[in-house]
Structure formats: structure tokens, C-alpha cells
Amino acid sequence: MELFNQFVLPPTAAHLELLRYLLVLACLINFPYVGIVIGSTLLSLVLSAIDRDVSNPVCARVAKNLVDMALPSRITVLVFGILPLPVIWVIYGQWFINSTVNTMHLLPGGAFLIAAGLVVLLAYRGGLDPAGRNSTVVMGTGGMGLGLLLLGCYVMFGSVSRFWDPEKWFAVHHAARMLASWNLIWRFLCYMAASLAITGGAILFFSFSWPGKVSEMSDADIRLTKNLGAGVAIAGITGLPVLGFLYLFTLPIVSRSGEIYWLGVALLAVLFVLFAIVYRTIFSPRPRFGATAFVLFVVVFLMMIVGDQLTLVSATKEHIAGLVIESEEREAEIDLEREAMRAAAITPDVVRGQEVFNSVCMTCHQMDERLVGPPLNTVLPKYAGDMEALVSFIQKPSKVDPDYPPMPAPGIPLVDIKSVAAYLLGVGSGDTGSNGTDGSSAAQPQDQEGNGH
Amino acid sequence: MKKYLAIPAAFLFFGFFVLAYLALAHDWYRNRQAPDQPINFSHKIHVGKVGLQCLFCHETADKSTYAGIPTVEKCMSCHLNVATDRPEIQKLAAYWNEGKVMEWNRVHRIRVRKHVYFSHKRHVKAEIDCVNCHGEVKYMDKIRQVKSLEMGWCVQCHRTNDAPTDCLTCHM
Numbered sequence: 001m002e003l004f005n006q007f008v009l010p011p012t013a014a015h016l017e018l019l020r021y022l023l024v025l026a027c028l029i030n031f032p033y034v035g036i037v038i039g040s041t042l043l044s045l046v047l048s049a050i051d052r053d054v055s056n057p058v059c060a061r062v063a064k065n066l067v068d069m070a071l072p073s074r075i076t077v078l079v080f081g082i083l084p085l086p087v088i089w090v091i092y093g094q095w096f097i098n099s100t101v102n103t104m105h106l107l108p109g110g111a112f113l114i115a116a117g118l119v120v121l122l123a124y125r126g127g128l129d130p131a132g133r134n135s136t137v138v139m140g141t142g143g144m145g146l147g148l149l150l151l152g153c154y155v156m157f158g159s160v161s162r163f164w165d166p167e168k169w170f171a172v173h174h175a176a177r178m179l180a181s182w183n184l185i186w187r188f189l190c191y192m193a194a195s196l197a198i199t200g201g202a203i204l205f206f207s208f209s210w211p212g213k214v215s216e217m218s219d220a221d222i223r224l225t226k227n228l229g230a231g232v233a234i235a236g237i238t239g240l241p242v243l244g245f246l247y248l249f250t251l252p253i254v255s256r257s258g259e260i261y262w263l264g265v266a267l268l269a270v271l272f273v274l275f276a277i278v279y280r281t282i283f284s285p286r287p288r289f290g291a292t293a294f295v296l297f298v299v300v301f302l303m304m305i306v307g308d309q310l311t312l313v314s315a316t317k318e319h320i321a322g323l324v325i326e327s328e329e330r331e332a333e334i335d336l337e338r339e340a341m342r343a344a345a346i347t348p349d350v351v352r353g354q355e356v357f358n359s360v361c362m363t364c365h366q367m368d369e370r371l372v373g374p375p376l377n378t379v380l381p382k383y384a385g386d387m388e389a390l391v392s393f394i395q396k397p398s399k400v401d402p403d404y405p406p407m408p409a410p411g412i413p414l415v416d417i418k419s420v421a422a423y424l425l426g427v428g429s430g431d432t433g434s435n436g437t438d439g440s441s442a443a444q445p446q447d448q449e450g451n452g453h
Numbered sequence: 454m455k456k457y458l459a460i461p462a463a464f465l466f467f468g469f470f471v472l473a474y475l476a477l478a479h480d481w482y483r484n485r486q487a488p489d490q491p492i493n494f495s496h497k498i499h500v501g502k503v504g505l506q507c508l509f510c511h512e513t514a515d516k517s518t519y520a521g522i523p524t525v526e527k528c529m530s531c532h533l534n535v536a537t538d539r540p541e542i543q544k545l546a547a548y549w550n551e552g553k554v555m556e557w558n559r560v561h562r563i564r565v566r567k568h569v570y571f572s573h574k575r576h577v578k579a580e581i582d583c584v585n586c587h588g589e590v591k592y593m594d595k596i597r598q599v600k601s602l603e604m605g606w607c608v609q610c611h612r613t614n615d616a617p618t619d620c621l622t623c624h625m
Contacts, residue, residue: 242470253600261481264474272467279463318592319592364534372531408502408535409502
């Protein structure tokens, strides 16, 4: 029950901070992996198609190797491809609690498509024959898996990208319309370019630096694998700057911040280094492609995911400020209740009331002179004998007289408010001449309270 | 030979995009980012915490094309007495004492940049909440533009609300 409450109540600032790191982590596990699956499946389909036209055993073997690399086992698919999805969903849901337009229902839809695509691709891997000449059924399975995966990614990106494009929230009612946005398309294509790049990196890394792989390959296999890996990686690496520019150019103004551009420049630097590394491998007969280079491809994804967080934080600044205030208010309310219980037992102290009046209220109020607020002897009579009303007005002031600016809440403990009210009513009733001494005016509010209960 | 040309070519390619990204950054810092103000005025304090209404300060929003920015006098109606010990308020008081006008930097600038007729009065009279066009101002410490204010945005809302959409409504 405690856990459940954590999830439905407005989250605190620290809570949201933690969620952000978790979200980055979940995305970092999921996105590069799904990227590799998409890239490898695409390449294997192309190679198998070539092999079907003119029988080409090298193509067929490499196609099979690619799919084996991307989908080595069900456990891998489950851990990297499927398990992070619900985590991402829950965190985004938490982030957008209370949001006026909620597109969260699209996210599980996208996640489901991705999971379904991965399962279909496992069947594709099982059916793919390294000897070549694969049947239409096998190829169709691959195509369907890839299609599901791409659609799932697009819907998932779309469902959350609405959050950094809130401008269209109020006007758009159909899910299909919400997915039609240039900014979203560029962002999706950025991730696709990064996916191609990391697929190339994975091909080079797992084929040439993974123990025991190279020895099983013929020279022709090695040449094709190498050129394919390097070519795809370079296509991704050079495509990303262009798409990134279009993405930044179409970014809605709420989502922008100075940092996002500097992050973009840093990304360009990493891409340039990657270009140099990958380019070198083309000319070495037995390429060596270290783990560091592969990690740089993951860093590209990390930077893009962090960039998404930056835009999200910028776009939802006010929304989050609202959530934090709400959670603070909830805590304050609990404090207030506790204090009220304590205060009920406390007798208002007129001497204390005078001190509070002098230090807090006097900045705006005099008894018989207009300052920021009205002279109190003109307004107090209407509270005579009704201390509860005066206490609740001071606690939560509302606008009364348009001639004056509204009074802000003083933010002092309830005990002090009661004391000051007792003091004021004592002074006020002194004016009307019914009660003289401090002692009797302190007793009066106590009676009031007795009646109230 | 070709082999060695690729790296300088790539350098030019990435260098070009570095410049392009920097141009976007420049546009952001120069034209779009919320400008710094002479005084650190916070809507979050005055609307969120103190509970003032927008029209209390932006008096002409329901009477005129311009919403109007409050004068120092209006601020001093409270700040002659409220929070006078804070440095920002002392800056404010200095303006007041010297009788200077506060030069607030504009956050929204379409009418300055383009020849567009826009009127607050019509929209406020039609009971469109400020939130629709200015966002959750009550949570902003430093006010910023949250909507594109582009033509497509204006026209989209006009269409959904059956407001006029012919060119002369907004372009004279």
C-alpha cells in the first residue's frame, strides 16, 4: 500500500531527480540494443534478397551471422529489449501525473509493438538458413518483425515527444494526428541513423574482436563483413549531423535551452572521432576494432538520451514546479494538522500576540492609519466575537476591498495567528468599550472555542 | 591518394555542422532566450505565493491591444513597506526615489519583428485564459515564451474556435 501511494501522489523534487537517472539508465539499456536489432535485421534482409536473386553463399552466411549477433538468445532479447520497456513507461507516467493532456496510453502500445517485433524476429532467426535461398515465408517473417519494431519505436517516441511539444496539446485530438510532426520525424530518424552507426560498430566489434569469430570465417566472408560494417557505420555517422540539425531547427521553443546546442557540438566531436576510427578499418586486411570504439557508439546514444532529458526538463519546467509545490503543500498540510492539534491545547497568549503584531503585521497595518493595508480599527469590528473567522482570514487571506492590494499569507505558525487574533480582538473590543482588560479578552476567545466544538 | 583525402573532407563536413549548430545556439541566446531583467521579478512569488491576479498588474489586458507592464509606482504600493530589506527591493526603491522608468526587456516580440495586428482585449473578452497563450506563468520565476506565436499557431486556434481567419484580420 505504501508503495502504491508513492506512485499516485505528486512526487517530490528529490524523487523526480532519482527517476530521471533511472530513466536514462533504462533507455541506455534499451535503445542501443533495439538499434542493433533494427540495423542487423535490415542488412540481413537485404543480403538474403541478393542471395535469392543470384545465389550468393557469402551473402547468405553473413546474413545469418548478423541475425545471430543481434539476437544471440532469448535471455538477451528479454533483458535488453523487453524488460526496460515497462520501466520507461512507469517513469514517464510518474513524470506526467496531473498533466492536462495525457498521451501515455500510446506508450504501452508502442512498447507492445516493440516486444511483438522482437518475438517475431526470434522466429525469423530460427527459420533463416545459412545455406541460403530462404523461402518467402522466412523473409516475410523478418520483414514483419522489422516493420513492427520500427512502428513500435515511432509510436513510443511519439507518445513522449508530445511532452516536449505541448503547443499542440490543446488542438489535437487524434492519435494519428499527434504522430505527424516534423520534429518527431527528425528525432526518430536521428535515432535510426545512430542505430545504423552502432550496428556497423557492433558488426566490426563482434566479428573481429570477439574471441573465436574470425577463425570461422573465409576471406570472402571477412571482406564482406568488414565493408558492410564500415559502410553502414559511416552512413550513420555522417547522416546524424544532418538529421540532428533538422531536429534542433524544428525544436519547439519551450523545449530549447542553451545546453542542448552545446551537447550537439560535443556529439559532433565524438562522431568525428568515430569516423576516423571506422575509416581506418576499411584499409586493414584484418581489422582490429577495440571495445573502446564500440563503447563510443554507446556514448552517442547516451548523449542523445541526455539531450532528450534536457529538452524534456526545459519543456516541463512549469509542470514540474507545480508538482513540487503540490507535494510541498501536502507536507505543509500534514504539518498544519499536527500543529492545529497542538494549538487547540494552547491558550492564545495576548503578550505574544502583541509581539507578533509588531514584528509581522505592522509593516502593512496601523490601527488608525492607512499603510499598505487598511487601518485596522475600520475592519476589526466585523470580527468582534468571531475569532475563528479572523484566524482563518489571517491564515488564508482573500481579497476584500478592491482599493487595496491583496494581503499575502503571513506564513507564521497557527499558535501565533491565534495569539495575534486574540490580541487584536482585545484591542478592538477595548475600543467599543465592552471589555477592558487583557485578561478578559484572552478569556473570551477561549469561550468561543468551547462553543465551536 | 584518395584514402588520405577522406579525413580532411570529413573534418570540413563536421566543421561545417559545428558552425551550423553554433548558429542555432547564437539565435537562441540572442533572440529567443528569456532576457535578463533589471530587477529579478518573479511571477512565481507574486502570482503563486502572494496570490495576485494577472489583471492587477497587467491592467490594460482587457481594455487595449497591449496588456501593459506595471509601473514602478504599482510595485511600490506594496514594496514601500514589504520586504524592504532585500537587495532587489532596494534596487526597486532606488528607481522610485530617482523617479526613473523601469526598462523591462521584452520577452514576446512578434509585433516588434513583424507587421501583425494582435489585440489582448478581444481575446480576454472572449474569456480565453492567459494560460492558453503564456503557459503556467504562476510557476515561472523568470517569465519565458512557451508558445511559438507563429501564424500557424494563431490560425489553428482561430479555426477551432470559429474566429476569423482571413488575412486582413491580423495583417493590415
